[in-house]
Amino acid sequence: MYFGRVVGSVWATIKNPNMEGLRMLVIQPLTPELANTGKPLICTDYTGAGPGDLIYWVRGREASYALLPKEPATDTTVVAIVDSVHLKSSVAPESRPAAAPEPRAAAAAEPRPAAALEPPPAAAPESRPAAVPPPAKGRKPSRKANSC
Amino acid sequence: MILARVVGTVVATRKDPRLEGFKLLIVKPVSPDGKDESGYVVAVDTVSAGIRDRVITVSGSSARMADGCKDRPVDTAIIGIVDEVHLD
Numbered sequence: 308m309y310f311g312r313v314v315g316s317v318w319a320t321i322k323n324p325n326m327e328g329l330r331m332l333v334i335q336p337l338t339p340e341l342a343n344t345g346k347p348l349i350c351t352d353y354t355g356a357g358p359g360d361l362i363y364w365v366r367g368r369e370a371s372y373a374l375l376p377k378e379p380a381t382d383t384t385v386v387a388i389v390d391s392v393h394l395k396s397s398v399a400p401e402s403r404p405a406a407a408p409e410p411r412a413a414a415a416a417e418p419r420p421a422a423a424l425e426p427p428p429a430a431a432p433e434s435r436p437a438a439v440p441p442p443a444k445g446r447k448p449s450r451k452a453n454s455c
Numbered sequence: 456m457i458l459a460r461v462v463g464t465v466v467a468t469r470k471d472p473r474l475e476g477f478k479l480l481i482v483k484p485v486s487p488d489g490k491d492e493s494g495y496v497v498a499v500d501t502v503s504a505g506i507r508d509r510v511i512t513v514s515g516s517s518a519r520m521a522d523g524c525k526d527r528p529v530d531t532a533i534i535g536i537v538d539e540v541h542l543d
Contacts, residue, residue, distance in 0.1 A: 315487055315542035317458075319511060319535035323501045323521045326534055331456070331511070333487045333542065347487050349456040349511055358543035368516045380501075380521035380534045382513050383456055 310337040310389070313360045317349055325379045332356060332385060334364060339394055350383040361389040458537065459484050461508045465497055473527040480504060480533060482512055487540050498531040499524060511535040 315333035319326075330352040336345040341361070353373045356362050362385045365373065370384035459482035467479065478500040484492040496512065501521045504510050510533045518524060518532040 313543075315540060317487075317511065317537055318539040318541075319537050321502050321536040322511075323532075323534040325520070325522050331535075333540065346492065349458060349487075351456075368520075371517055371520050378520055380513050380517055380519075380524070380532060381456060382515050382517035 308363045308365050311335060311362050311364050312337055313356050313358050323380055329379060348383055350385045351381040352385045354385050354388050356385050356388050363387050363389060456511050456513050457484050458487060459510055459512050461504050461506050461510060471528050487542055496531050498533045499529045500533045502533055502536055504533050504536050509537040
C-alpha cells in the first residue's frame with residue numbers, strides 16, 4: 308500500500324463491462340513524508356475520495372479484491388482516506404542526512420588522528436571506557452521506560 | 456492503471472490459440488496532462504478502441520480480470536476509452 312493524493316478524475320463512457328459504475332481518480336503517489344514521487348496514475352475508487360484528499364492505494368491483483376464480489380479489471384485501487392499520519396519524522400529524516408555526512412566526517416577526521424596517532428593511543432582507550440558507561444546509563448532508563 | 460494513447464496495431468497470425476479473435480494495439484503511455492511518456496506496450500483491446508484514442512490500460516494479472524480475458528495470456532488490457540480527464 309502506498310500514500311497518494313487525489314489530483315483529478317477520469318471519465319470514460321466506453322468501458323469494459325465489469326468497470327461499469329466505478330469512479331476513477333488521478334492519483335499522485337507520495338512518500339511517507341508526503342512528498343511527490345513517481346508519475347500520476349489512475350486508480351479505481353473504493354472510498355469516495357475527492358480532490359486533494361490524502362489516501363492510500365493498493366497495487367496489483369489485490370486492487371480488484373477491494374471491490375469484491377465484482378473483481379473488476381483494475382490494478383490500482385484507492386482503499387482508504389487517511390486522517391493523519393504519525394511518522395517519527397524527528398528520527399527518520401534526521402537519521403538519513405546524518406548517515407550521509409558521517410562517512411565524510413569520518414574521512415575528514417581520519418587524517419587528523421593519523422597525524423596525531425602516536426600520542427593519543429593511550430588516551431583513546433581511557434576515553435573509550437569513560438565514553439561507554441554514560442550511553443549505557445542513558446539506555447537503561449529508556450529500556451525500563453519501554454518495558455513499563 | 457495508466458493513461459495511454461493508441462499509436463498502432465499489431466497483426467500476428469501465429470499466436471497462442473487463446474488470443475485468437477483479440478485485437479492487439481500498440482499504446483504509448485501519456486501523463487494525465489496529455490504529454491507522451493517513454494515506452495510502448497502491446498495491449499489487448501476489450502473496448503474497440505481506435506488509433507489516436509486516449510485509453511485506460513490495466514497491467515499485470517489484473518488484466519485477466521477484464522471481461523473476455525479470463526484465463527488468457529494477457530498482461531496488458533485496454534479497458535476504457537477516456538472522454539475527459541479533470542485535473543484539480
